[in-house]
Amino acid sequence: MHEAGFRTIAPYLRGFGATRFLSLGTPRVGAIAALAQDALDFMDRLGIPRFSVIGHDWGARxxxxxxxxxxxxxxxxxxxxxxFQPRFAFQPPSYDQSRRFWYQFFMCSDKGMKRVTEDPIGFSRFQWNTWSPKGWFTEEDFNNAALAWRNSDYPTITLNSYRSRWLENELRDPRYSGVQAKLNEAERIDVPTLMIQGESDFCDAPSESADLDPHFTRSYKRIVIPGVGHFPHREAPAAVADAILHQLTDGTTE
Structure with missing residues (x-):
């Protein structure tokens, strides 16, 4: 990306890496509304009025x-x-997808929440081991990534993010109520969009991202990469980089 002349900024999400809350009283919420507002506030502080977004999983949301x-x-x-999920609503998934989402429902139980709190790194390792075909990462890869999960707020933010999708009484921050209300009305995306999916994604099946073209009012392209699981940018970095570079150079000039 840099060789092509693009400036890249890769901020940590709240609760990851070296991030710290400025106040002990700030609700530790991981809702997408809060994370999106964090990103917009961050770009405001940097004085960047217009930019492209590249995101994986939470980053995609x-x-x-x-x-x-x-x-x-x-x-x-x-x-x-x-x-993309119209209105950003988490509808009850199919039984097949519910099986893949076991970890979300596990966190919705008190004992599951306790287990994740006690061993967040082990929990993350299990996802890496099961969301893609075996052998896609090394121990060094995992250990480097795990540095971002050693933040004391990581378990709380992660648990809240998933539990608030399915449970009514989870902690919420009223400061983001207006943002959430706007998301609840959003049925279409009016931005040129590239969606990259691994054909062997054992967490979010390719079928979940199929036939969504009507929800995009600008250009929309979906790429499915054979033999790749839930982490395309790590499993097929060259193919992903080429596709994103094309999107950055051509997808914005429609």
């Missing part, structure tokens, strides 16, 4: 949210592994 909230600021969106 955040990208869709930013595009729904402030489409005029986004030149293009590249979303990996997670499909």
């Amino acid at each position: 955040i990208g869709y949210a930013i595009a729904a909230l402030e489409p005029g600021r986004i030149s293009s969106l590249s979303a990996l592994s997670v499909a």
Whole structure:
């Protein structure tokens, strides 16, 4: 990306890496509305009025949210592994997808929540081991990534993000009520969008991201990469980089 002349900024999400809350009283919420507003606030502080968004999983959801909230600021969106959900609503999935989402429902139980709190790194390792075909990462890869999960707020933010999708009485931050209300009305994305999906994704099946073209009012392209699981940017970095570079150079000039 840099060789092509693009400036890249890769911020940590709240609760990851070296991030810290400025106040002990701030609700530790991981809702997409809060994470999207974090990203917009961050770009405001950097003085960057217009930009492209590239995001994987949570990052993809955040990208869709930013595009729904402030489409005029986004030149293009590249979303990996997670499909757009109209109105950002988590509907009960099919039985087949529910089996893949076992970890979300596990966290919704008190004992599951306790287990994740006690061993968040082990929990994350299990996802890496089961969401893609075996052998896609090394121990060094995992250990490097795990540095971002050693934040004391990581378990709380992660648990809240998933539990608030399915449970009514989870902690919420009223400061993001207006943002959430806007997302609840968003049925379409008015930003040129590239969606990249692994054909062997054992977390979010390719079928979950199929046939969504009507929800995009600008250009929309979906790429499915054979033999790749839930982490396309790590499993097929060259193919993903080429596709995103094309999106950045051509997808914004429609």
